[in-house]
Amino acid sequence: MKTSLKGTKLQRFKGSKVNQKSILFTLFSLLFTLYSIAQEKDSTKVNSLDEVLVSAVRVTTKTPVTFSNLDKKDIKYRNLGQDIPILMNYMPSVVTTSDAGNGMGYTGIRVRGSDATRVNVTINGIPYNDAESQGTFWVNMPDFASSVESLQLQRGVGTSTNGSGAFGASLNMLTDNYASKANGEISSSYGSFNSQKNTVKFSTGLLNDHFELAGRLSRIKSDGYVDRASSDLKSYFLQGTYVGKTTLIKALVFGGTEKTYQSWNGIDAEKLNENRTYNSSGEYTDEAGITRYYDNETDNYQQDHYQLHWSESFSDKWSSNLAVHYTKGKGYYENYKEDADMADYGLLPVDAINTTDLVRQKWLDNDFYGTTFSVKYKDEKLDVIFGGGWNKYEGDHYGKVIWARYASQSELGDHYYDDFSTKTDGNIFAKANYQFTEKLSFYGDLQYRNVKYKANSAETGLVDDNFNFFNPKAGLNYEINQKNTLYFSYARANREPNRTDYEGGNVKPEKLNDFELGWRFNSEKFQLNSNFYYMAYKDQLILTGTLDDVGAPIRSNTDKSYRLGFEVDATIKLSDKFLIRPNFTLSSNKNVDLAVEGQNYGTTKIAYSPEVIAGNIIVYSPLQSLHISLLQKYVGEQYMNNIELPAAKLADYFVNDLNISYEIKPKSIFKSILITGLVNNVLDKKYVSNGYMYDVYPYYYPQAGINFLAGLTLKF
Template sequence: MKTVFFAAAALLGLAAAPAWAQGPVSGRLATANDQAVPGATIRLDGQPVGATAADGTFALPAVPAGAHELSFTALGFSPIIYAVTGQPAAQQLPPLAIEASSSVTPEVLVTASRANDRTATAYTNLSKQDLAKQNFGQDLPYLLNQTPSVVVNSDAGAGVGYTDIRIRGTSNTGINTTINGVPLNDPESHGAFLINLPDLASSVNSLQIQRGVGTSQNGGAAFGASLNISTLDNRREAYAETQNTYGSYQTWKNNVSFGTGLINGHFTVDGRLSRITSDGYMNRATSDLKSYYFAAGYQAKNTLLKFITFSGREKTYQAWNGVPEPAITGNRALLQTYVDNGELSPADAARVLTEGRRYSYYTYDNQTDNYQQNHYQLHLSQGLGQRWSLGAALHLTRGFGYYESFRAGRKFSNYGLPNVVIGTQTITRTDLVDRKWLNNNFYGGTLALNYQPTNGKLQATVGGAWNRFDNDHYGEIIWARYASTSFLNQRYYFNNAVKTDYNAYARATWQVLPVLGIYGDVQVRHINYAINGVEQGNQDVTTRASYTFFNPKAGATLTLGHGHQLYGSFAVGQREPVRSDFTDRPVGDQTAKAERLEDFEGGYRFNRTDLGFLGANGALRFEANGFYMNYQNQMVATGQLNDVGTALRTNVARSYRRGVELSGFISANDKISLSTTVTLSQNRILDYQDVTYDANYEPVLAAARTSTISYSPGVVSAHTLEGQPVKGLRLALLLKTVSRQYLDNSENKNRSLDPYNTLDFRLRYAIHPSFMKEIELGLLVNNLLNREYSANGYTYSYLDGNGTSQTFNWFYPQATCNYLASVGLKF
């Protein structure tokens, strides 16, 4: 692999010699009385390219030949536009003066939830262009795979359908996700199911990943990271675009996007229609995904009003059961153990031998998950003089759907039905098909009042949110071999859950000295949660829970000179248990405890674009971030799943994650660049007692010891080498490595995922003919070296009658070498 990687680097380096790109542009943005304006958004020809630093300075690595518009927007200031012309040599612009104003921009609506260089937190910003490079139709987690501490996986194996993301070993149940400041995480499970919003990335204007607790957010607490997604953008010019992709496993993506531009100086309309289908790498792991996005906005000097609606509908053949270990190893003796234990039937075992690592547990032709989610958002941003602005939103998310399953040999009593008596024969079991439904409404409002004086030294926000989630859970029998007394769509369980969540926070950054800034943030969050009713088998799941959390945060930044910054922060995050932490425990057991996290972050940033040895267009960035995340009562995965594929969890009294995240970027003449990130971490549970079950299903506790937290690799790295041998053609190699992950907390190698590394190849070639804006051809080859690996799995063990431990592992194999090819048109 090293040979391939460095050979490619050499070829790209040679291609970089005849550089065509022009030189860098730098300068400083300040008020009329020379007060620096930090955090201003910089756009080149309308596209975001960066932000001003704490001292108001900025530096763009390269501006192409020709005339361009450089614009600056900042909260509390009037936008300014500066004309620049790309030149071979570096340009230092004269001081740029910006005037105070109450005019508002779309950025105001996400300012309250975004981190910046003043908040002393670890974060990564991705622009629309960054996401578009990797967007061939795979789910959003796969577009984030090259960012620090990220591990992704796919049930169907190829990134389409159900996917998951972990950051610092934390699954998406610990990742706070918002869209335009509105919570996306399901309030009961805490998961953000991005499959319900296929092709969302095509409507994203910017995305920020905050690692650790981060800043105060609306919705569920961040226990590993936050994803702050913004679709708010006002494009001044009318446009029409279409992207079309075809690839391995009959994968198709087709979308059409359009926008009116600014009409009469006030109105905008934008829209998108998308369709994604795939057979999946795993057998019978098909996906049929559809979505739309529509936004209508009104803009005046002091007011921005925007209505947004987007929706997704998914139908996926269930692949969440995974693949038994013998299908991966080909071990026939182990396969027989699975048969003897009832894990597999003889017929299933025969299919394991023929289907191998692409084996699918389910064979019923409609073993599918069906769900639709409709989002409605109304956003208001109002300027209140030169120093204040108000951002507010009302939202409604309507979700409904079911998964359908064939069940063999189920007891009538588990469905509340009497046995069937035929003559002298009593039938106690039947094959049947059922549907488990969710039907919910999530609604509420968010509010943020922002303050920034004209000198830019102080930025403050006071805000909060009120949200309510009302969710019906129920099951229906739609067919049975022996119907007993049931009727069509017989409902055999029903329960309703209502969750109310409100929070208030205050946040401020203060530039005490030109080189020293401090940051403070406090949040109070209150949750009421009630479940009434029964689950399958007449299990009473009635629950009453209430929590109040106080979450303080503080930090400081120190500028050491041009391009150098030190930062440090401390934050507290707390969150409530999820639904399954209550319902998957024994009847009446509501002992699941709230979790608490104390997060210490500190690091060093370096950012320079004026280093002569890299050429006129060179750039060099480096960041080293250290973290120590100290948990009390952390919920960790046991390695087992419930009947809908949700990981079962348990509280552990004391645990921690600590490590360092190293990130770097270097480019020369905009012709060749290398970005790299490496995370080294320790993820430990103190005094952990492994639990197995004997032949009578009684728990057996092992001796207490320190153990590694499940699904938490000690080393994660990502590296991207990109070159531009000729104008418009960009080639990239993307390397990803992930070290061993344990499937439970026993730190047993026999219950783990082997380390893996993958190499991808990406090509983008854009031309600009006279009759349209752009034609772009793209190619993504995933897993170029054809590695066979699994990125996720689960396990469970017990002691048999002889006292011997029996372990059963199930894995989610990922696709071998595969491709996606695309054509994009812009008018």
């Protein structure tokens, strides 16, 4: 797991260092052992992977939870190298951003105004959020969309899941299902800013009707819209699947390496008007007074994931799922520091000289491992899941000076700081759907979660915290008729602070009461989902809009705050050729009696929480093989701090993308030839999707104007 290499991106723990090759060997040895044991069983299909691997964290329309699904076919025409948050951009209440400006490299997502640290992310039910920062770094998994079968975004608290508590949304992803027949795929794309993606996939199909081996290799490169905001991303995905009559076993190994030139400084208002692509990262003045840019001002990280899932169906009513996992992460970011104070790096003055130019690396090296489990009982009226998980995160953070103009007494390899942290997270839960009558059903969900966190650093001091959280949830689902359903739910969530929060001292855990009231309509040509939500927070850790000295967002507790909103999304089939998918969110997001440094500001708007978010997708298919889509996104104005400072306001924006795809199905050699084109920001809108405040001065992350990507996919 990666604690951001941008800012707190270097929070690494001391702990057991597990050999990756031995983990890989152990997982696949166990898989083959289980396969051998199960050879005597029949070879008919088990339940779909959706039910087997993610039934403990996913919901259906029978559950009173607000959610949206996105599957492989929904994103395949736009899967040309941009990150998963960008592919999710048109889902309800979602706002996305990109540091490099073109959707590659570091990207971010907010849901209902809540940032990525508050969106719980799981992969096959395994937690993905970094344990310390609670953030999600998609740059560590480039082209992961090519290995995702489907994803579900639950807005609000959602259901009980593994990992840190959801304070805005839960996102669970299911990796590729197994294929019954052998197949292969080669895809390449190229576009603006020298952006390119190359992917190779394969599957053996089910061998002997039981066993499948599948994999993927990918590479993504881009110069980025922002100056020098380049990215060089490589990833792999390998899975072995055993399918029996009552058994599903799945072993996965996936990961990636990333090297991105830093582009997280943003630009001030003057540069925004004069030179939108300016990047101050790496800039320094040499001894001759010439402005230069350090060529290795980069973020470098490798992350490898190992998962083993065993699902068993004991009868028509009973089934279970057991998973073990391990994640290894290691990397650093490198900076050129001009006129650095030598004492800050453990260097003694040289004669009368006490500052020096130097190049530093901040390292993160961590291990994350644990288990998740669930048991499910289902009959005609009752659907119950008992489950939980135990996970541990451990590692180190340290810094090195690899060059200095005045090196003083230092030796190569010296550390100028060493921090450590450990975090243990365990939870148990029970969920139940009970059908009272043919039309009325009840949902209940109880979770107990324990978190132990220890840290030692110059910023946080000594931290030794232990949290015990009880998170109840309940709701009713009422089917008026075959087309109309009403639901109401209440959910309680508690959440621990992250590493950076401790820097401010006296930090408190957060509490949330989430109320959801919804109506679903479903007919052959028209589907509508609408809901009201009220999220009442106690001690919410809100973004202040400022960053600390290493670029991490600073948050602080506010006593009372709330998010009140109305969401609508629909699918309208106008004809066999026309389809429209609109959605919008209207909301009010407020701090109540906000106090900052002893001054009371009254009721103010929560930072980074636009009151209007809207999306729309218009699909025209004149031929079965030709699809033309216009994708539209509107994000209302928002503030970058909580005191509604005029300079902190981000303007609203409306962006249009055009997506065209044409598929040919030859009778020989290839099963399919897919040609795709994507024109982003087709109207060349000059807009900013994110920013921060430096005291009273705003800094912005400008997004690219009109740009394109084109791709070719060959399936055989």
